[in-house]
Amino acid sequence: MATCGLNQSGRVSSVAADMGCNPIHALASQSFFSHVKNRNILHFQSSAKWACNKNVSSKDLVSSASAVHGTSSCYWEKPSTPLLDTVETPMHLKNLSLQELKLLAEEVRSEIIFALSNTGNRFKASLGAVDLTIALHHVFNSPMDKILWDVGEQAYTHKILTGRRSQLHTLRKTNGLSGFTCRLESCYDAFGAGHGCSSISAGLGMAVARDLKGRKNHVVSVIGNGTTTAGQAYEAMTNAGYLDSNMIVILNDSRHSLQMKIAETSKMPISPLASTLTKLQSAKKFRELREAAKGVTKKIGGKMHELAAKVDEYARGMIGPLGSTLFEELGLYYIGPVDGHNIGDLISILHEVKSTHSTGPVLIHVVTEKGRGFLETRNKPTKHQGIGIPNSASTKQQMGKFSPCTYTDYFVQALIAESDKDDDIVVVHAPIGADMGLGTYAERFPDRCFDVGMAEQHAVTFAAGLACEGLKPFCVINSSFLQRAYDQVIHDVDLQKLPVRFAMDGAGLAGADGPTHSGAFDVTYMACLPNMVVMAPSDEREMFDMVATAAAVNHRPICIRYPRSYGAGVPLPPGNKGQPLEIGKGRILVNGAEVALLGYGTIVQNCLRARNLLAKHGIHATVADARFCKPLDLNLIRQLAREHRVLITVEEGSVGGFGSHVVQFMALDGLLDGKLK
Numbered sequence: 128m129a130t131c132g133l134n135q136s137g138r139v140s141s142v143a144a145d146m147g148c149n150p151i152h153a154l155a156s157q158s159f160f161s162h163v164k165n166r167n168i169l170h171f172q173s174s175a176k177w178a179c180n181k182n183v184s185s186k187d188l189v190s191s192a193s194a195v196h197g198t199s200s201c202y203w204e205k206p207s208t209p210l211l212d213t214v215e216t217p218m219h220l221k222n223l224s225l226q227e228l229k230l231l232a233e234e235v236r237s238e239i240i241f242a243l244s245n246t247g248n249r250f251k252a253s254l255g256a257v258d259l260t261i262a263l264h265h266v267f268n269s270p271m272d273k274i275l276w277d278v279g280e281q282a283y284t285h286k287i288l289t290g291r292r293s294q295l296h297t298l299r300k301t302n303g304l305s306g307f308t309c310r311l312e313s314c315y316d317a318f319g320a321g322h323g324c325s326s327i328s329a330g331l332g333m334a335v336a337r338d339l340k341g342r343k344n345h346v347v348s349v350i351g352n353g354t355t356t357a358g359q360a361y362e363a364m365t366n367a368g369y370l371d372s373n374m375i376v377i378l379n380d381s382r383h384s385l386q387m388k389i390a391e392t393s394k395m396p397i398s399p400l401a402s403t404l405t406k407l408q409s410a411k412k413f414r415e416l417r418e419a420a421k422g423v424t425k426k427i428g429g430k431m432h433e434l435a436a437k438v439d440e441y442a443r444g445m446i447g448p449l450g451s452t453l454f455e456e457l458g459l460y461y462i463g464p465v466d467g468h469n470i471g472d473l474i475s476i477l478h479e480v481k482s483t484h485s486t487g488p489v490l491i492h493v494v495t496e497k498g499r500g501f502l503e504t505r506n507k508p509t510k511h512q513g514i515g516i517p518n519s520a521s522t523k524q525q526m527g528k529f530s531p532c533t534y535t536d537y538f539v540q541a542l543i544a545e546s547d548k549d550d551d552i553v554v555v556h557a558p559i560g561a562d563m564g565l566g567t568y569a570e571r572f573p574d575r576c577f578d579v580g581m582a583e584q585h586a587v588t589f590a591a592g593l594a595c596e597g598l599k600p601f602c603v604i605n606s607s608f609l610q611r612a613y614d615q616v617i618h619d620v621d622l623q624k625l626p627v628r629f630a631m632d633g634a635g636l637a638g639a640d641g642p643t644h645s646g647a648f649d650v651t652y653m654a655c656l657p658n659m660v661v662m663a664p665s666d667e668r669e670m671f672d673m674v675a676t677a678a679a680v681n682h683r684p685i686c687i688r689y690p691r692s693y694g695a696g697v698p699l700p701p702g703n704k705g706q707p708l709e710i711g712k713g714r715i716l717v718n719g720a721e722v723a724l725l726g727y728g729t730i731v732q733n734c735l736r737a738r739n740l741l742a743k744h745g746i747h748a749t750v751a752d753a754r755f756c757k758p759l760d761l762n763l764i765r766q767l768a769r770e771h772r773v774l775i776t777v778e779e780g781s782v783g784g785f786g787s788h789v790v791q792f793m794a795l796d797g798l799l800d801g802k803l804k
Contacts, residue, residue, distance in 0.1 A: 206237035217264035217288055217315070228265060228470050232257050235284050236500040242295040243283070244501070251498040252351065253283035255381050255467070259349070259493055260284040262473035263377075266481055267345055273317040273333050277326035277350040279307025281379060289315035323354035323581050327363035327376055331488075334374040345375065345481060352380040356580030361457070367488040368458015375480055376459060376490045379467065381497040454490045463492025468499065534689040534729070535564045535632055537667040537699075541674035542601060542630075544703040546572055549678060553593055555579060556603040557586040565603065583608050587615035587627070594625040599678060606631040606646025606688060613652060620684050621656040627684050628677040629653075634663070634688035635728065635779035646688065650727075651783035653686050654757040660685040660710060661757040663728035667694035669754070671705030679707040688728065690779075695732050711758035719747040723771040725764070727753045727778045727785040734777055756785045759792055768798040 210227060211234040213219060223231065235257050243250045261284070263274055269289070276282040286304065287295060291313065297303025308316040318329045330348035337344055350360060355378065367374065454461045462480070466472055473493070480489050546552045546568075553575045556565055569576040579586045583604055590600040609616070609631055620627045631653075634646035654661045660683060664670040670689060677685050700706070716731070717738060724734040731752045738748045751767060753760065767774050776786035793799050 206234070206241055208234040208238055210234055211238060211287075211292070214288060215290055217269050220261065220265045220288070223265070225471050225474070228261055228474075232261055232470065233500075235261070235287060238287060238292070238295070239283055240501055243298065250280070250283055251501070252278075252281040252381070254499050254501055255495040255497040256281040256349075256379055257284045257499070258468045258470050259377070259379060259473060259495065260288065262470055262477055263347060263349075264288050266474055266477040267347060270314045270317070272345040273330065273347065274315075275318045275326040275330045275333075275346070275348045276308050276320055277348065277354050278323045279305070279320055281349065281351060282308050285315070286313075289313055324350070324357035324359045326350050327360055327367065330374055330376070331363055331367045331370065331372060334372040335370060338372060345373075347375045347377060349377045349379055352378060354581050356582050358582065358584060364454065364457045364459055364488075364490075371458070371487040373486065374488050376488060378463075378490060378492045380464070380492060380494045459488045459490040460486065461490050461492065463490075463494075465491060465493045467493040467495030531693070532667070533564075533691055533693055534664070534667065534670060535691055537670045537694060538630060538632070538674065538687075538689060539564045539568055540703050541671040541705055543568055543571055544671070544705070545674055545678045546575065548704075549599065551597065551599045552601065552678060553577070553598050554601050554603060555586050555590045555593070557581060557583045557608070583612040584615050587612040588619045590627045591615075591619045591623070591625050594620075594627050599626065599628070599681070601628045601630055601677070603630040603632060606634040606649045609649065610652070616653075616684075617656060621658050624658050624683050626681045628680075629684065629686035630677075631686060631688040633691050635690045635730075646690075647780055649686075649688055650756055650778065650780040650785055651787075653688075654784070654788060656684075658683045659757060660755070661688075662686070662708075662755045663688045665695075665726065665729060665731035665752045665754070666697045668697045668699060668705075669752075670694075671700050671703060672708050673705070673754075675705035676707045676710070680710070690729055692729065695729070708754065711755050711760055713751060713753045713755065713760035713763045715749060715751045715763070717748075717750045719749040721771060722746060722748040722773045723751060723767040723775070724748055725751045725753055725767060725774060725776050725789065727756055727776070727780075730777050730779055753785065756788055759788060761792060761796075764789060764792060765796065765798065768793060768803050772802065773804045 210223070210231045214231070220228070220231075236254055239250050239253055239257075260282075263269075264285075267274065274285070276285060283295070283298075285308075286292075291304055294304050299306045305312055308318065308320050310316050310319050317333070318326065320326065326348040327350060330346045334346040337346065354360060364376070367376070452461075462476060465476060476491060480491065542552070542554065554565065554568060554572075555577045557579050565576060565578075569578075577589070579589060586602055586604060587609075590602040593600040604612070609629070616629075619625075631646060631649050634649055636645050636647065650661065650663075653659050660680065662673055662676070662685070664673050664687070670687075673687050677687060716735065719738070722741070724737060726734040731750070734750045738750050741748050749767065749771060751763060753763070776789050778785040780786075790799075793803075
């Protein structure tokens with residue numbers, strides 16, 4: 128049962144008594160929230176759509192109350208999890224009955240919601256994959272059998288069942304659990320995954336290695352439908368079909384992939400007939416008979432083999448859903464669709480597939496509901512990526528003068544302002560547009576905003592094609608994800624001097640999302656390109672000016688890097704209209720003596736704070752904002768080098784970044800020959 132805020136459960140009962148309601152039903156009712164608010168016990172921003180009803184179940188109550196926005200001050204009692212309390216490793220699932228496994232699934236969902244719903248972590252994908260995860264660990268013997276998860280957000284149940292339950296509340300915290308699978312964290316994590324679409328490729332490598340070493344273990348790759356928009360997934364499936372290695376691919380289809388198409392997509396109904404046909408497809412004898420028949424017709428050859436192939440194709444079309452033949456043509460035996468929340472069917476099918484050896488790769492199409500058990504998440508678009516600082520009132524109070532908006536928000540505002548006055552501006556974004564705050568832009572300019580899904584390589588070359596025909600594309604991709612499209616950035620954009628504007632969100636140290644999402648390398652890999660302009664705003668006002676600069680540059684590619692943290696709190700330009708900057712021109716913010724701090728990007732704000740600390744010790748430092756890493760402001764660097772004894776470059780980047788470019792120029796210009804340090 129849930130209790131609210133700072134009050135005891137008795138005070139909830141008292142409020143319920145005033146309403147003539149049972150406490151547990153009162154808690155979920157609209158009038159209860161109003162009553163509580165009036166008595167200054169707790170404030171809710173909105174209410175669940177429930178009346179006092181004695182027929183409301185506790186399960187419905189928790190889901191309904193969870194759907195209330197602004198419940199950050201609502202403390203839930205730890206749910207009762209008697210079955211889950213007995214599970215320390217996947218081996219403890221082996222002797223549980225089907226009914227117990229179903230109860231375990233409910234307990235796991237309660238545990239995830241309890242541990243993560245108030246932490247800012249993304250857990251919707253894991254709620255949808257609870258039943259599938261339990262079935263996998265019930266049937267297979269991990270870690271001997273390899274289970275690979277494509278993108279870690281669907282693997283929280285996996286973490287709970289593999290001995291990390293007590294640490295779940297530390298997810299994405301310092302010295303806590305990784306938000307993704309991590310080989311260094313657990314022997315049950317067969318492969319590390321922060322970026323999507325790697326599971327099939329890695330799984331195939333493990334399957335081939337197993338065969339070469341004469342082992343008999345199983346390999347299972349779980350991939351979400353969102354990551355199947357990436358080309359690597361199809362490259363891997365094509366190769367798997369060619370090599371014909373025995374492995375299992377599970378397509379976890381939650382129907383959340385391309386952001387703006389969600390409303391048009393309905394859930395695939397899993398009818399009793401479909402379920403029966405799926406079990407027939409997975410049956411060991413059926414598959415072995417089919418493989419034997421194919422072998423016989425190959426030996427006969429000629430027209431008989433062609434006829435058999437056509438009959439097989441027609442049969443697949445009758446049994447499987449639309450699109451199943453695609454996987455068959457790639458060489459994977461298709462089974463599905465399967466109800467991803469029917470543990471009995473999942474276990475039956477997985478047992479059949481596991482027992483059939485040496486028949487090549489299999490794809491099991493599992494249909495799940497993202498956010499199952501948590502009403503707030505149902506049928507809502509998903510934001511997969513976080514921001515640097517949690518968006519809560521307490522956080523904003525601690526931030527003092529800082530802006531309530533992130534640099535991502537300011538980028539979108541600036542982009543809208545530029546698009547209002549220039550019809551040639553278009554936006555291409557990957558992977559999911561809501562991550563970049565582009566939902567507002569898409570509503571404003573639906574015909575000029577293109578969500579390509581998790582297909583960064585395509586996004587870059589698509590933007591290049593738009594630029595060829597006179598449009599002004601802004602290619603908005605997370606900094607670490609743009610690494611996946613580096614060849615396209617070089618070959619399709621930079622070498623052709625096409626004016627594609629790259630907006631690299633999430634630049635700098637990612638914090639909670641860990642090293643796989645840190646944008647620490649973009650300065651290095653973009654600034655080495657011959658035609659690229661590389662710039663970074665030091666505050667939100669500079670963001671507006673740099674978006675205006677990018678829109679004005681029409682003869683070469685240009686990129687802007689910015690973090691997901693909050694702005695510095697400086698005034699915005701009138702009407703959100705920035706002014707184009709002079710390319711390669713930095714600025715001095717504060718003059719000093721002896722020491723110069725040359726910052727690049729939002730780290731400049733830290734330079735200003737450092738100057739204040741130094742001033743307390745009698746050191747008056749100069750603070751300069753480079754603005755551009757390429758081209759550098761050579762005159763600014765010369766001035767700082769000649770007028771100060773110490774020059775310090777400050778950035779969030781790696782070796783080969785902004786500081787390396789500055790030092791290289793200074794060495795060539797003879798600025799290091801004196802006493803400068």
